[in-house]
Amino acid sequence: MILFIKNFFLLILFFLSFVLKAYSMETSANSAYIIDVNSNTILYEKNADERQGPASMSKLMLIYMVFERLQNGTLALDNEFLVSKKAWKFGGSKMFVNVGDKVTVKDLLMGVIVQSGNDACIVLAEGISGSEEIMASNMNEKAKDIGLTNSNFINVTGWPNKDHYMSLRDIGHLSKLIIKKFPEYYNYFSLSEYTYNDIKQFNRNKLLSREGFDGLKTGRTTQSGYGIAVSAIKDNRRVVSVVNGLNSDKDRVNETLKLVNWAFRDFVNLDLYQAEETIQSAKVWLGKESFIPLILNEDLSVTVKKNNFEKFKVKLVYETPIIAPAKKGDKVAELHLIDGENIKIKDVYAGKDVEKVSRFYRSFSIINYLLFGVSNKN
Numbered sequence: 087m088i089l090f091i092k093n094f095f096l097l098i099l100f101f102l103s104f105v106l107k108a109y110s111m112e113t114s115a116n117s118a119y120i121i122d123v124n125s126n127t128i129l130y131e132k133n134a135d136e137r138q139g140p141a142s143m144s145k146l147m148l149i150y151m152v153f154e155r156l157q158n159g160t161l162a163l164d165n166e167f168l169v170s171k172k173a174w175k176f177g178g179s180k181m182f183v184n185v186g187d188k189v190t191v192k193d194l195l196m197g198v199i200v201q202s203g204n205d206a207c208i209v210l211a212e213g214i215s216g217s218e219e220i221m222a223s224n225m226n227e228k229a230k231d232i233g234l235t236n237s238n239f240i241n242v243t244g245w246p247n248k249d250h251y252m253s254l255r256d257i258g259h260l261s262k263l264i265i266k267k268f269p270e271y272y273n274y275f276s277l278s279e280y281t282y283n284d285i286k287q288f289n290r291n292k293l294l295s296r297e298g299f300d301g302l303k304t305g306r307t308t309q310s311g312y313g314i315a316v317s318a319i320k321d322n323r324r325v326v327s328v329v330n331g332l333n334s335d336k337d338r339v340n341e342t343l344k345l346v347n348w349a350f351r352d353f354v355n356l357d358l359y360q361a362e363e364t365i366q367s368a369k370v371w372l373g374k375e376s377f378i379p380l381i382l383n384e385d386l387s388v389t390v391k392k393n394n395f396e397k398f399k400v401k402l403v404y405e406t407p408i409i410a411p412a413k414k415g416d417k418v419a420e421l422h423l424i425d426g427e428n429i430k431i432k433d434v435y436a437g438k439d440v441e442k443v444s445r446f447y448r449s450f451s452i453i454n455y456l457l458f459g460v461s462n463k464n
Contacts, residue, residue, distance in 0.1 A: 113130075115132065116332070117133035117331055118130060118133075118134070118341070121262065122353065123265060124323055125387040134258075135236055137252070137253055138252070139244075139251060139310035140244055140257060140310065141246075142202050142306070143252070143304070143315050144250070146260050147237070148207055148242045149198060149303075151228060152195060153271050154228075163191050166191075167189060167191070168188055170212055172208060179202040181206040191210070195274060196274065199277070200274075200278075254330060275291075275300060275301030292335070293314070300319065301316065302316060302317055304338070310330060312338040318346050325350070352392055355390070358387065359382050361385050362381045362382070365421075370408050370440050372409065374410070375440050378408055380419050380435070381436075382434060386421075401421070403421075404434070412440045413439050
């Protein structure tokens with residue numbers, strides 16, 4: 087068989103979850119992480135895998151657990167949970183629920199997302215799992231399931247504990263999952279204020295007043311400093327940015343603005359293929375059809391640094407002809423995504439079934455291939 091290498095789309099970069107090395111960016115944050123959600127491309131990272139106190143940003147894990155139950159129907163927004171003495175007494179930021187009251191899941195969610203209420207977190211944990219401790223254990227199990235590799239939850243509030251930690255990469259990944267998996271609930275993060283028990287409180291995420299910003303969560307403790315996980319959208323591009331370890335609310339706002347503006351200014355996205363769109367039709371050997379479509383199993387978008395176009399190319403690599411039989415979904419080729427010596431590979435699949443010809447026609451197919459370069463006359 088001949089190794090077939092097809093050049094196309096010169097001037098294109100694709101690094102699936104790959105760090106673009108030419109940052110041209112610095113931040114005063116102790117740690118930072120920013121990712122393009124469309125292409126899953128990491129644009130910047132600093133101490134992104136360091137285990138650190140996430141403060142209230144870890145409430146995103148509890149929110150994920152609630153959203154998942156709302157989506158699968160095991161929980162409803164109008165369900166009510168009883169406020170325990172533990173929840174009512176707990177310190178830090180509050181929704182101001184009263185002991186003995188029954189509060190709806192929707193109100194409690196608003197209390198967590200907008201008001202960052204520790205009391206609301208505990209009421210949700212106790213109502214869903216029976217206790218905060220059981221919910222924290224459930225959060226740890228779910229964290230592993232969804233790919234968080236440097237996170238451990240001791241509580242549901244983000245209250246400081248040496249064994250309660252997350253990495254910024256995990257916070258960014260979790261934020262991205264919330265955006266993608268729960269679009270019907272994600273809009274809650276954009277609320278700038280919420281009133282409960284006649285007490286109006288404003289969202290601590292001051293970036294919501296800026297164009298394009300629509301989430302997610304702030305965090306602050308004496309131990310971890312000021313942090314924030316945000317998402318912003320511009321020209322159909324969405325990025326998630328996470329910073330931590332800053333000295334003030336002003337600093338976390340300014341550093342986030344700097345990172346997000348840089349991401350939108352210095353990079354551009356190219357949407358190359360939709361899932362199951364034919365990249366190319368490949369010749370087939372001894373098949374009942376002469377060609378088979380080559381496809382991806384997911385949309386392919388690339389993030390390109392504007393001033394580095396000339397360094398990048400993409401190649402389609404496969405052996406030709408493809409030998410029948412082939413089933414839809416079989417891996418038959420690869421896209422090589424190249425930047426100098428760095429190569430990322432994307433699997434390419436058969437887009438349909440192609441059966442092998444019968445023995446009776448096999449000899450004719452062999453002759454036809456030798457004469458015309460295809461396995462039959464179709």
